Amino acid sequence: MSYKMYVRSKIDYCLQVYGPTLNKTQIAKLDKVQYRAARLATQTMKSTSREKLLKDVGWETITQRIDYLSICHFHKMITGQTRERILECLPPRTNIAFNLRNKRHFEKYPYTARLRHKFLDKSFFPRVAIMWDSLPKDVTLAPSMIDFKQMLSEHMKPKKLKILSYGSKFGNSLQTQLRVGQSQLNSHLHKIGLSNTTNCKCGHHDETTSHLLHSCPLYKEARNQLHEKLSGLLERSPTSYTRDALTQVLLYGVEPDNPEQYRRNKSIFWNVQHYLIITRRLCYMSKLQFVLPK
Numbered sequence: 001m002s003y004k005m006y007v008r009s010k011i012d013y014c015l016q017v018y019g020p021t022l023n024k025t026q027i028a029k030l031d032k033v034q035y036r037a038a039r040l041a042t043q044t045m046k047s048t049s050r051e052k053l054l055k056d057v058g059w060e061t062i063t064q065r066i067d068y069l070s071i072c073h074f075h076k077m078i079t080g081q082t083r084e085r086i087l088e089c090l091p092p093r094t095n096i097a098f099n100l101r102n103k104r105h106f107e108k109y110p111y112t113a114r115l116r117h118k119f120l121d122k123s124f125f126p127r128v129a130i131m132w133d134s135l136p137k138d139v140t141l142a143p144s145m146i147d148f149k150q151m152l153s154e155h156m157k158p159k160k161l162k163i164l165s166y167g168s169k170f171g172n173s174l175q176t177q178l179r180v181g182q183s184q185l186n187s188h189l190h191k192i193g194l195s196n197t198t199n200c201k202c203g204h205h206d207e208t209t210s211h212l213l214h215s216c217p218l219y220k221e222a223r224n225q226l227h228e229k230l231s232g233l234l235e236r237s238p239t240s241y242t243r244d245a246l247t248q249v250l251l252y253g254v255e256p257d258n259p260e261q262y263r264r265n266k267s268i269f270w271n272v273q274h275y276l277i278i279t280r281r282l283c284y285m286s287k288l289q290f291v292l293p294k
């Protein structure tokens, strides 16, 4: 929330106009700011995959943000919520009512393809008019700005699962680290050269997320408590699930995009986060990461 209020609002300022003129290095710098904010919000490790983390928090990339803001601004213009002088710059409209097979809402700017490619690809009106034409019809016909933004978000932005941000900051951070596959478990550390071995302390050859959640004998008591709590929350006994299916439930919940399952998923998440905290396997090490040499 702080990132959106204090940082993204600054990045967003006129992004729809200056965004397309940014080069790859400049876009990468802005993406880096966003990535650091996502890491701060989730308390994940430095080596966490950017794509996995953005997907987990449900944030779009800077390039997607430029397109989203541009289309929102364009909608404001064509619905007359802007100045007259700006409306004069809109490309001429086509009459799509008489030509249902033609999806173009706006005429092309009258320049040759070579000039369009060279000068106008980054200009607001020619660029956004083409994006507008590619939107589904029901989105372009949304009755109000609020409906339009909601429909456009569903069409363009990554799906945000509310349940994934549930829990205490610390408990949620541990669960997120397992979801993005970058935690203090030896199998994760070994991949990035921070551990010499993938072995678990119990002697198992591969300390993975599945091993921590389902089979490590060191946390048997804590796991029994977790299964006891989950028995009342899941439709059948946790031990009757396959390991992969149970991992999915423990890290993402049951039907995570179904609002009717939110309350049940909250209870599942609370118990899983409690398990991760009392095993102390990730807690101790995740505090250690802040004192690891850079």
Ligand SMILES: [Zn+2]
Binding pocket: 200, 201, 202, 203, 204, 207, 211, 215, 216, 217, 218
């Ligand atoms: Zn073990």
